[in-house]
Amino acid sequence: MEINVFRLCSGLRVLGYFMILLVAAIIGVTYYAVVVVTWGPKLLGGGFHSFLAFAIIIKFHVLLILLLWSYFRVVFKDPGSVPENWRPDPTEENLEVGTSLAAADDGFQRRPRAGYCIHCQNGKPPRCHHCSVCQRCVLKMDHHCVWVVNCVGARNYKFFLLFLLYTFLETTMDTIVLLPSFINFFSEAKSHSSTPANLAIIFLAFVLNLAFALSLLCFLVMHASLLSSNTTSVEVHEKKGTVRWKYDLGRRRNFEQVFGTKKTLWFLPLFSEEDLNNIPALRGIDFPTRSDVEA
Template identity: 35%
Template sequence: MIVGWSYYAYVIQLCIGSITDIGEKVVCVVAYHLFFIMFAWAYWKTIFTMPMNPSKEFHLSYTDREILEREERGETQQEVLRRIAKDLPIYTRTLSGAIRYCDRCQLVKPDRCHHCSVCDKCILKMDHHCPWVNNCVGFSNYKFFLLFLAYSLLYCLFIAATDLQYFIKFWTNGLPDTQAKFHIMFLFFSAAMFSISLASLFGYHCWLVSKNRSTLEAFRAPAFRHGADKNGFSLGFGKNLRQVFGDEKKYWLLPVFSSLGDGCSFPTCLVNQDPEQPSTPAGLNTTVKSVGDASPFPAKPLRESQSRLLINGQSWTESDGGHEEDKHGTSNPAMVIENET
């Protein structure tokens, strides 16, 4: 409703009804529609892009669920989970060093995956649940969310800058007191206030991207076997940026998906290999089979010399086209999911 009113106030009341110079009118209308289209496109993609959920390889089989439910002691349950997760690309732990498991989803959580109590499901690389878009912001739409913030900020700044002189004229009675006066004055106040709030939020998320952190990880650092490490996923500014926006710069400013990876595993800057995970010799691309399934996972290296984003020539092995549905995850509405603490 606010965006619809701003379109009416700017195009009809300001550009067509108040601006007298034809050249200025054309420039303002054309530039406004460019900002409006990019803003609306990014906003739409953020709202209607479904968050990705962990694929079926991370869900426990019926037999494993029965075994886990029969075990009462925490340590015995962890032994079961370690056996299940030993071939999965999982390196983060709870703060106590346990396998991250969602007892309501009944799945082993991939790295950077968290449960959203609003969406009632586990979200890959969850950042936060945003009421402004009524959607969870995660791996599948984080780029769209950033572009939404950027284009909405530019949209508001453009309106405030071009509306300012007419706001001053109406305020000082430099123009006739017409119906446009209310729209132009309120339009400037709205654009200016939204610009301030959007600038702070966009700046914060730019900082998060530069550090390769999510909002949740900024408040609680991810824990590995050696302990919590807030910079565990940071690969340097350039590589952190490409992890969100992709390698092809021509897609950076467009609300099209270009983020790197599958959302289930991420390269890290850690030096020490996790002793519970299979080691990968440098320079080799190997795949690890998940328990009970033939879908391959990339064996995630931890040393710099083995990271896909740290060495341009190194690449992970990905699933073939037949497993495309698995890579995007599955969502089972019948499952009940735990709350994050």
């Protein structure tokens, strides 16, 4: 019996649902350690410690809200699906044929060639890739993330980056504010000044947040580099060997193709209607190249 390996990959979606539960569990443990056990009780003490506790708890909740908002936007937002029976614009196909020689001289095409997906039996716009887990083509696919049970693509990449950013800031802050309690862990365990359950939760929360902060820093640096050159994780190998990546329009334009032009919304998991209408890259079908900008 023939086994479809790509079909088996769809089983990874089940793992993703456990990841969502794991995220909820980590948030719950951290909330209890930071707010309930460590800093919440200091609100009633008065003086500087009370003010510091208030500031920490407010910052904790603000980052948590932004983190969860971005997270659920990544989970529930369609990264971009190819319209049924999609075909490239015939005028663009003619333009591509007519300019192929000039494009070859420049080292890149004026209009990247559209493809065809044998799995979906449908056309593939430029930068579109088939996801073996989701069993569909995703517009400007970056990767499939088991943590969000979804693909990261053209229409939710901004939300994914904000989720990474706010999770990094939250876990870094949690690590710092739990550090004094972690340092006193062994002395408090010997003196029995705290219950074993609270000590275990503080210890676990500190270790988890430290581990996530360090790992997320690596992801942030990687995706910041990809964002600055307008490259996806899938396109890294394709980009190698090129003099300059054909989608690299300059750092500012590259940033706006993901975050939009409205500065007030850059750090919120939202897009303005104006940006959605005026920036084709946010819709995931059409992407300008260097030749378009420099022409």
